[in-house]
Amino acid sequence: MMKTRATAIPYLLWMVIFILVPLLLVAYYAVTTPDGAFTIDYISQVGEYTPVLVRSVWLAFIATVLCLLIAYPLAFIISRKSGSGQRTMVMLVMLPMWMNFLLRTYAWMTILEKNGLINRFLAQFGIGPLEMINTQGAVVLGMVYNYLPFMILPLYSVMTKIPNALIEAAQDLGCNGVQVLIRVLLPLTLPGISTGIIQVFVPSVSTFIISRMLGGGGNLLIGDLIDLQFLGNAYNPNLGAAISLVLMVMILLCMSITNQFGDEEKGEMLK
């Protein structure tokens, strides 16, 4: 007993120094003026940015739904492949992640630009140029493209644990394709779905690179807002901390909702 405690100390220290202390600092900055006096002015100021908050949540929500719709069938197909087929396809899913995040997003800029790949191609047929870059659509595309693997992997890992016989049993008892999905697959993959949603939604809602590069100036997200307060010309760390705090509370709320139907010892069920 003592031994396990002793070995836990480095991790505990790590967590205190790099997680707990920064969190407390954020909370501290959020409720104090630069002189150190207590205030809730900054917190209430966050309300002025409601449109930005709403836009962030809305775009992240769309991106998460799209990721789920794309990843679910794909993960299922991968999980039904043979061992080597599965490894190859999982590799392909992970492959883009080996490239730098910024580079990948830059690549999309050159594809979507006014003189980018798509518009030049369309120009051959006299179409366009289309407004693609600097739109909300481009931001969602960037989110889906960058975070899709984080949806596929948890889904794939719960799906590989579902034996084919379970699907056949459902068919045998009278399920058509849709009923197999609703009555067997969805309930059994809920833990993967909730993990995937968190892993896509959380980085999407707080991203600032994607919106800045693909969304132009008109599609400011919370992430950009926070970035402006710390590193931009708006320099106001206290307001930045307040926005961060609000964002954190929002994310925690979202996570607790998805966790509601994620847990329930479902991990054990498929053993």
Add this chain to the structure above:
Amino acid sequence: MKESNIVSLRDISVDFDGEPILVGLDLDIRDKEFVTLLGPSGCGKTTTLRTIGGFVHPKSGDVFFDGLRINDLPPHKRNVNTVFQRYALFPHLNVFENVEFGLKLRKVPENERKARVQEMLELVNLAGYDRRNIHQLSGGQQQRIAIARALVNHPRVLLLDEPLGALDLKLRKEMQIELKRIQQTLEITFIYVTHDQEEALTMSDTVVVMNDGDIQQVGSPQDIYNEPKNAFVADFIGESNILDGVMFEDCLVEFAGRKFDCVDKGFGKLERVDVVIRPEDIKVIDPENAPLSGMVESVIFKGVHYEMIVDAHGYKWMIHSTRSEQPGAFIGMEVAPFDIHIMRKMEVE
């Protein structure tokens, strides 16, 4: 009397990745019978079952159910239900919900659902287990739930794919009797797949012995055991001594360097045959004047009898005898004419 066939397979061929699994298989299954598909692993018995269930689509041939061709009918529309090898119970549902699953899909009203599930749980001796979780049940209990889940839908045919394979010996024996009882109570057709010959003989009305994707013999357990059609069946069902022999004339066969009287007829003159003798049909006698004699190599006590391996005339004979001999002893052996089974050599492909 015209017997009605509930399931008929006509000239069924199935390939997996170009590998032939079933080759031109014909099979008729009579209504309300307990039929066992018996064979070594890889013989195509499970594939046959899955063809009837609708999970395997034959490359050629037809599947008939109650006289209707059902080749293109998907599994959920077939009036058969399956008990899967590893039970395949739904882990997210409790016992009651598992059994209820098929009835709910058929939109059976709730009252009737409850009554039918209870009836089934009683049938498999698990009344009162409704609210249990699946992973709280033992292997044997899960097996019973799988059977109840299939039977509650009142299928005309129940398919069972080695359902007792994962149970220990004692439980397996109990479940064999249980299954037979259920089949007789409900009067429906059971098609049962196993590689365990004892299981097949215990439960079945009809045994279908399979090997290499084709049927070797169809018959009652007694027929299969007493009158195996070829050396494969003889070897697979129970234990056998199989020797090369030559048929001299009707009722006279030569093997182990000597001519023996037998009761089989209708072979060609000097036709090469397989001679099959069951280990329990060999009598140990005094070596003097014995038709066969040899040296005992090993003796194993098997409970009811001793199993001896005897080296005689260039063949290792297996003998089951209640009398024990010392290894190294020289003994004589005798076989009655009606215990010598003559079989045509299997064609070598």
